[in-house]
Every structure is written in structure tokens, then in C-alpha cells.
Amino acid sequence: KAGVTQTPRYLIKTRGQQVTLSCSPISGHRSVSWYQQTPGQGLQFLFEYFSETQRNKGNFPGRFSGRQFSNSRSEMNVSTLELGDSALYLCASSRISGRQGGEQYFGPGTRLTVT
Amino acid sequence: AQSVAQPEDQVNVAEGNPLTVKCTYSVSGNPYLFWYVQYPNRGLQFLLKYITGDNLVKGSYGFEAEFNKSQTSFHLKKPSALVSDSALYFCAGTGAGSYQLTFGKGTKLSVIP
Numbered sequence: 001k002a003g004v005t006q007t008p009r010y011l012i013k014t015r016g017q018q019v020t021l022s023c024s025p026i027s028g029h030r031s032v033s034w035y036q037q038t039p040g041q042g043l044q045f046l047f048e049y050f051s052e053t054q055r056n057k058g059n060f061p062g063r064f065s066g067r068q069f070s071n072s073r074s075e076m077n078v079s080t081l082e083l084g085d086s087a088l089y090l091c092a093s094s095r096i097s098g099r100q101g102g103e104q105y106f107g108p109g110t111r112l113t114v115t
Numbered sequence: 116a117q118s119v120a121q122p123e124d125q126v127n128v129a130e131g132n133p134l135t136v137k138c139t140y141s142v143s144g145n146p147y148l149f150w151y152v153q154y155p156n157r158g159l160q161f162l163l164k165y166i167t168g169d170n171l172v173k174g175s176y177g178f179e180a181e182f183n184k185s186q187t188s189f190h191l192k193k194p195s196a197l198v199s200d201s202a203l204y205f206c207a208g209t210g211a212g213s214y215q216l217t218f219g220k221g222t223k224l225s226v227i228p
Contacts, residue, residue, distance in 0.1 A: 004158070033216070043205065043218040056214040090158055097214060103149065104216065106158035 002027065004093050004107035012113045018079040021110045025072050025093030031055075032074040033104060034066060037088040046089075049074055050097035078112075086114045117142040119208045121219035128196045129227050136191040136204050136222045144211025148189040150180055153203040153221075162204075165189060176200070196226045 005024045013019050025032050034046040045058040049068035066076045072093075078085055088111050092104035118141045128134045140146055147166050151159040163174025170182045180191045189206060206219040 035218075042220040045215050045217070048214055058215070092159070103161055103164055104159075105161065106151075108156075108158045 004091060004105055006089075006091050006107040006110050008110060009108065010111045010113075012115065013081050014115055015081055015083060017081050018077065019081060019112060021076045021078075021089055021091075021112075023074045023076070023091030023093075023107060025074070025091075026105055029093035029095050029105070030072050031094045031097045032068055032072065033092045033094075034074070034076050035090045035092065036060075037090055037109070038086075043090070046076065048097065055097050081114045083114050086112060088112075117208065117210045117213060117215075117217050119206050119217050119219040121204075121206055121222045123222050124220070125223045125225065127225045127227060130198055131195050134191075134193050134196040134200070134224065134226070136206075136224060138189045138191065138206030138219055139187050140189060140206075140208045141187060142208050142210025142213070142217075146189075147209050148180075148182065149207040149216070150174065150178070150189075150191050151205045151207060151218075153205065155202075159205060162191070198226045198228055200224060201226045 007022045031050045033048040036044045047057045047066050048055045052068045063079045068074045088109045090109045092106045094104045120139045149164045150162040153159045162178050163172050165172045165182045173179045178193050182189050203221050205221045207216050209216050
């Protein structure tokens with residue numbers, strides 16, 4: 001069974017631009033969560049989508065948004081990029097949402113560098 | 116608000132010795148607790164989970180974790196460390212009514228040959 005895939009793997013953008021990251025979950029998994037990983041803040045939860053609905057959102061500004069499609073693939077968008085948005089963005093999928101969905105399967109991440 | 120703490124940024128252990136990576140949690144209700152491992156330039160890999168039942172949970176690659184409700188801890192253990200166990204380890208948890216998994220800051224484990 002194929003794992004979670006994320007595209008692109010690496011991205012370099014300049015301040016003020018916007019970026020879209022893509023995540024394809026494991027087949028049969030309906031929940032997709034997004035995390036931002038930085039050396040200083042560690043892993044921070046961005047949001048979770050389940051069956052095309054945002055179930056939960058972390059403490060990030062409105063510049064961070066996402067969506068999920070009917071095939072469970074998910075995209076994350078960051079508008080008006082700031083230097084502090086440079087991070088590894090991880091996508092994780094699980095079969096169900098909520099507490100039982102805590103056993104998550106992570107993709108390799110997208111390394112975003114903002115210059 | 117729920118929180119997960121990993122008090123040690125780094126743990127060094129000699130190959131063949133037992134290892135422990137510490138984790139404490141603060142969540143409402145009965146906790147769901149997890150350990151993940153991250154190798155360089157890779158995503159996180161699930162190691163094990165505690166939901167209910169036995170306080171000693173066994174997982175992948177010979178790892179196990181001990182749940183202690185009175186100390187609100189969920190320490191990761193392995194009887195004999197391998198050099199290949201060197202990686203970044205994350206503890207995560209969630210409480211009653213929560214959809215959000217909260218991660219600790221991570222502990223870098225270095226196994227010295």
C-alpha cells in the first residue's frame with residue numbers, strides 16, 4: 001500500500017508570495033492533518049480535514065488555509081508569505097478522525113524556504 | 116488546554132544499554148498517548164500507542180512504553196539500544212473530546228557505539 005505523498009518536496013519562495021502544498025493520503029484514509037515543524041517551535045498543528053470538512057484548526061493566522069477534495073487529497077495554502085513561514089510542512093493521514101485517529105501516518109514533508 | 120512535555124532535549128546512551136525517553140502529559144479525561152520517531156529528512160513514523168488496558172505497551176522495533184496515570188507519564192523504553200535507534204523521538208497525546216494531537220518538543224536520542 002502506498003504511503004502518504006507530498007508535493008513538492010522542496011520549495012523556495014519570496015516574501016509576499018503565496019504557496020500551495022499538496023498531500024495525498026494513504027488509500028482508504030479519510031482524515032488529513034497538517035503540521036508545521038520548526039527547530040524552535042517543534043511540531044505545531046495547523047488543521048485537520050475529514051470528509052472534506054475542517055474538523056479542527058490550530059493557532060495560526062488566517063493566511064494559512066486548506067481544503068480537502070472528495071478523493072481525500074488535501075491542499076494547504078499560505079498567502080502573503082513571511083520569513084517566519086520557513087519550515088517543514090508535514091501532512092499526516094489516518095483512517096478516522098478524533099481521538100481514535102491519533103495513529104497517524106506521515107508524509108516526508110515539504111521543505112519551504114522563504115527569502 | 117492539553118500539553119505534552121519531553122523534559123530532555125537530548126539523551127545519550129551506549130549501544131547495548133537500556134534506554135529511556137521521558138514524556139509527561141496533561142489532557143482532560145482519559146488520555147490517548149503515542150510515540151513517533153523521525154529520522155533525518157524523513158517524516159514521522161508511528162511507534163506505539165496507549166488507549167486503554169495494560170500499562171506496558173509494546174510497539175515497533177523492540178520499543179515499549181510504560182503508562183503511569185498517577186505520574187501522568189508515558190516513558191519510552193528499550194532494553195538494549197542500537198546505533199540505528201539514533202533519531203528524534205516525539206511523544207504525542209490527546210484528551211477527551213479533542214480532535215487535535217499535541218506533540219512534545221522532541222528528544223534527540225544518540226546511541227554511541
